[in-house]
Amino acid sequence: MNKRFLLIIAVIVLVVFSVVGMLLNNSADEAVQTAETTTEEVVYSDEDVVFRQIDEHTWVGNGHLVYNESLYLVEGEEKALLIDTGTRIPNLDKIVATLTDKPIMVALTHLHGDHAGSAGCFSEVWVNPNDTVLISGQNVYNGTINYLADGEIIDLGGRQIEVMYTPGHTPGSTTFFDKARHYGFSGDAFGSTNLLLFTGTFKQLIETTTRTAEYMQQHGIEKLYPGHYQNNPETLQRILDEKKMSEEVLSGKRQGLENNTSGLNRYIYDYGVYIRYNDPEALQ
Numbered sequence: 693m694n695k696r697f698l699l700i701i702a703v704i705v706l707v708v709f710s711v712v713g714m715l716l717n718n719s720a721d722e723a724v725q726t727a728e729t730t731t732e733e734v735v736y737s738d739e740d741v742v743f744r745q746i747d748e749h750t751w752v753g754n755g756h757l758v759y760n761e762s763l764y765l766v767e768g769e770e771k772a773l774l775i776d777t778g779t780r781i782p783n784l785d786k787i788v789a790t791l792t793d794k795p796i797m798v799a800l801t802h803l804h805g806d807h808a809g810s811a812g813c814f815s816e817v818w819v820n821p822n823d824t825v826l827i828s829g830q831n832v833y834n835g836t837i838n839y840l841a842d843g844e845i846i847d848l849g850g851r852q853i854e855v856m857y858t859p860g861h862t863p864g865s866t867t868f869f870d871k872a873r874h875y876g877f878s879g880d881a882f883g884s885t886n887l888l889l890f891t892g893t894f895k896q897l898i899e900t901t902t903r904t905a906e907y908m909q910q911h912g913i914e915k916l917y918p919g920h921y922q923n924n925p926e927t928l929q930r931i932l933d934e935k936k937m938s939e940e941v942l943s944g945k946r947q948g949l950e951n952n953t954s955g956l957n958r959y960i961y962d963y964g965v966y967i968r969y970n971d972p973e974a975l976q
Contacts, residue, residue, distance in 0.1 A: 736790060740781045743791060747873070749851070751791055752922045755779050761806040762922045764877050766870065768848020771795045775868055775877045776919065777810035785813040794848075799840060799855075801879025802826075802862040807919055811835070820857060823864025826891075840866060856907065858882075858900045860892035867904065869913060875925075876916045882926045884918035887934060888956065889969040893976050894938040897967075901935035933963040942975065 732744035735751065743753045749767040754760050755778035763776040765788055772794040777784055788796055799818040800808050803826045811817050816836040844855040846868075854869040858881040869876040880888065881900070889897060907913065908928045916926035937960055940946035948958035948971060956968040 736787060738787075741778060741784070741787065743787070746917075746922075750873075752917065753778065753781075753787075754922070755781055755806070757806070759806075759920045762917065762919055763807075764917060764922075765791055766848065766851070766853060766868075766877075767792045767794055768851035770847075770849025771797055773846060773848055773853055773868075774798045774814075776801055776807040776879065777813065779806045779809040781810045781813070783813065784810045797846070799846070799866075799868065801867070801877070801881070801919060802865045804862065804880070807879060820864030820866045822857070822859065823862055825863055856904070858904060860889055860897040860900050861887065863891050867916065869907070869911070871911045871913070874912050874914045876913055878916040878926055879919040882916065882918065882931055882934060883965070883967070884920050884924050884926065885930075885964055886966045887968070889967060889974050890956070893974050894942050894969070895976070897938045898935055898942075901931050901938065905931050905935065930963070930965060933965055934967065937962055937965070937967060 732746060732752070734742060735745050736743040739756070741753045741755050743751050745751050751765040753763045753765070755763070757779040761778050763774065763778050766773040766775065772792045774788055774796050777798065777800070781787070785796070796814070797818065798811065798814045798816065800811065803819065803823040811833055812835070814835065816838065818838045818840050821839040840855050842855060842857040846853040846855065851870070851872070854871065856867045856869060858865050858867045858878065861880045861883070865879060865881040867876055867878040867881055905928060908931070913928070918924065918926055937946065941948065941960060946960055948960050948969070951957055951959040951968055956970055958971045959966055959968040
C-alpha cells in the first residue's frame, strides 16, 4: 500500500541517546572491541559514516553517533536495497550512489531514530506498518511511505530478499533474509547480545525467536547482521538462547534483576546475552 502523508520518524535522536545509550553500556564494550577489529575493506569514509564491503555486492555502513549503528546496502542486477539509514548521515543518498549505480529502494528494520534518522535523504521508504504506533511529534518525513508485508519477496534482479516480521524490540521490527547467501539483516530484533524489549512481551519474543530459528534451520541461514556492531552477528544458537531465557522468565524459573537505567526496569543475563524489559508489561 502506498500513501503520501507526514510520517514522523519515531524515537528521535534525543531518545536514542538518553535510552539506548545508557542501556547498552554493559555489553557494548565487548562489541566495540569486536567492531574495531573488522578486516572488511573500507570503500567510503567521512566524519558521519564508514562503509565497508562485506562481499561483492553487499556493503555495511557504520554511523558514529549511537553505538556503531549499522546500515546495509544490498545490490542486485536491477536495483539495490538500503536497509536502514543510520542516525544522522547528511547526503546519504549521494554516498550510496557512489557504491552502486542501481536504483535504490530504502527499507527500515524499525522506526527508532538510530535506524531511520536519515530517511529524509530519500523520497520513498518501506516500513512495517506495525511500527507506525511509534510515531510522535517531531522529525517530519514528507516522502512516500510503502508498507512491507510479512513473507514478501523483494526482487532486486538475480537476488531475492525475503521479509519477516520479528516483533519484540518494537511492534514492527523486521528482518530481511538472503537465503541464497545464507545470511540476513535483523536490525535490533535480537539485540546483538543486548536485546531491549521496549514494547514487546516475552510471549511475543518466544514466538519471534521460535519462528526465526525454524526459518534459519530450514534455509541454512548462518548469521544475521545486526543493527549495531556487524562483526558481532546474531547466530542460531543466540536466538535459541534468547528463547530459552524468555521461557524461563514466564515459567518463574528465572527472575529478573533490577535495571536502574532509564526506560526499562528489569534485566536477565545468561549465555553472554542481556534481555532488558519492563515488569510487569513484558510478563503479560
